[in-house]
Amino acid sequence: MEIRFADYRFLREELVLYKNDELIPLKRNQALLLDFFLSSPDKIHSKEAIINCVWQDKVVSEQVVFQTISQLRSVFGDAAIRTFSKKGYQWQLPILPTDPISDSASASEKEQMANRQNTSNKFKYLIVSTAIAASLLMGLAFHYTDQSSKKDQASLYTFEDKEPSEESFSAIFKQALKQTTAFSAKIAKTDHRLTSRQSFLTPKLSWQQARLDAQDWLFWGKTYSSDKGTFIHFGLSRNNIHWQSYLFAKDTHRLAKVLAERLNQLEQLGLFSHSMAELDINQLLSMNKKAPSDPDVLLLLADHYINIQHFDVALTYLQRLLHLDSSYASSAYQAKAHWHIGKIYKMRQQFEQATNSLNTMSAILANTPLWALSFENIKTNAWLNYEQSDYDAVFDVLEQGLALGKKQADPLTLFELHILYSILSQKTFNDEKKYQHLSDAQSLLLKHDLDDSNFAVIYYHFALFASDKAKAIPYLERILALPRTADNYWIQDSAFEKLVIYYTERQDFSTALGLFKEPTISAKKLVLKAKVHLADNSNSKIAQPLLQKAFEQARLEYNIHTGLEAALLLYRLSNDPKVRAEYMAYIESNAKPIWLEKHNVILADN
Secondary structure (H helix, E strand, O other): OEEEEOOEEEEOOOOEEEEOOEEEOOOHHHHHHHHHHHHOOOOOEOHHHHHHHHHOOOOOOHHHHHHHHHHHHHHHOHHHEEEEOOOEEEEOOOEEOOOHHHHOOOHHHHHHHHHHHHHHHHHHHHHHHHHHHHHHHHHHHHHHHHHHHHOOOEEEEEEOOOOHHHHHHHHHHHHHHOOOOOEEEEEEOOOOOOOHHHHHHOHHHHHHHOOOOOOOEEEEEEEEEEOOEEEEEEEEEEOOEEEEEEEEEOOHHHHHHHHHHHHHHHHHHOOOOOOOOOOOHHHHHHHHHHOOOOHHHHHHHHHHHHHOOOHHHHHHHHHHHHOOOOOHHHHHHHHHHHHHHHHHHHHOOOHHHHHHHHHHHHHHHOOOOOHHHHHHHHHHHHHHHHHOOOHHHHHHHHHHHHHHHHHHOOHHHHHHHHHHHHHHHHHOOOHHHHHHHHHHHHHHHHHOOOOHHHHHHHHHHHHHHOOOHHHHHHHHHHHHOOOOOOOOHHHHHHHHHHHHHHHHHOOOHHHHHHOOOOOOOOHHHHHHHHHHHHHOOOOHHHHHHHHHHHHHHHHHOOOHHHHHHHHHHHHHHOOOHHHHHHHHHHHHHHOOHHHHHHOHHHHHHO
16 A cells, blocks of 8 residues: 655555655664554554554663654654654644545456455465475485484574675685585574674674574674685674684685684684583683684683783783784784784873884785775774874874775775764864764764664764753663664763763762663672762662672672772771771772872772
8 A cells, every 4th residue: 555645655565665756765663653653644642552563572762762753754854743742643744645546446356356366376375385295205305314414503694685795705605614514504584784894893783683593693704805815704693602703715715615614613612512601701711722823712812801901911812813824814813913912002001012013003904905904903093193192193094094984885984984083073172073074974874774773872972062961861861772782882881871970960869770770780880879879868778788799790800990999989888997908908909090199088088
């Protein structure tokens, strides 16, 4: 059925919208909401009715409804949907009469059409039934000989839609699986259009959107070709386990063999074990013991120790990686090792050494097609120049990045660069560029239908640029309604903290505490929750157990910053000299001079 209004026509069965003869792209939830409004245009629909119809069994917040309505208003104008306070929403654009020709068939004509359709359906049913029976008979013939070999196979799912470089990867992947019996290839169905680059940034979200069983793996990748040969960058994800590898060969036939060998190596390392729930430090150390020269394991170990700020340990693993292989085939690993080393030096404020490492990374990549790694180099270089107050160099580097993104025609890369440009413009007090590049980023997000999780950084910067805290609150709330990913988790955590602080400062303690919805929360959130209780009439009886749990959890996770926060508050709350001495010992052992100086008054008063 087709519904017409203004210059638009909406095909309800296909959920497709046209303006005159131009297709207007809509996301699925937008199309479902439009269909819901057009089905009863005169009715005022409550938020609950909208959620039940559009999102059905999914648990979503009211903020998602507001956001989707706002998106429809951006297409049809603000007047298209009217808000009725405490009642709901109503469609406003008049529905035009339907084409009389389409409804003019007589009852007898309709009956004849129905009879023809029934006959056709019976014939199709007969053909399909015969085909199914034949397939079952063939399947039974192979069942017993093939069953034992397939029962232990790991299922690797890939997406159907491909970019050119992903199509090349898919062909190599299919050839590789013909050379190993440990895996089976299947197609993942999803309503989302996910590029390989998006999956590398948000592996867990991509796995969730593929709607796989708990033991199934999502597998994706991209090829980078040059006259010397082809690199493959592939990723694997299964819930809380994520893996990446780089491979190289001079031709695709050899590359398929190398990929098959690498998958078998990962299987022997235990990556595909059903018993593995997550890839924690103990698993990585066990893998490193089995394969001390595995480059991916060395990178993951280095990354772990960087995250907990054990930089010297991280450098040890990175130096091991650099000593393994310096050939062209290992360019990706050599480049990533120097990149991590450069980041460590940057964090230590050793700018000359950081510059040298990033320059070495750039030189390694110069003769390779690995442009995605060059992009990471550009981002880190921009921040490095900012920390040295060389603002001209900052924007020169960013312009190089934009040129690279346009050359590769990669919308996600351009989106990230415009966001970074906006952030650094804000920090260098250039308001014109700040808003220009934020707007450019938002346009890319909408034009190319990038994943909704990318909205987090847009909303975050609208919140940062807001003229006062109250105006930032709606943006922060929108952030919490978005999917949580490996790329935006820090934004969600920061938004959560800002909201808790905002409501606590206004003594709206019930709203602040209402934000803590998860049954299991991090050490940082336990400290935040304790601070709310302390602000609410200094309720230390509730706050103290929360802080003790946070302190214990932070120490187990090597989370020094949160551990210091919890220890300082526990030190102030305790009256037992022995307990206070324990917390003071932790503070003195882990706090840097700048932290001690900042909190010296509190420590001196106690």
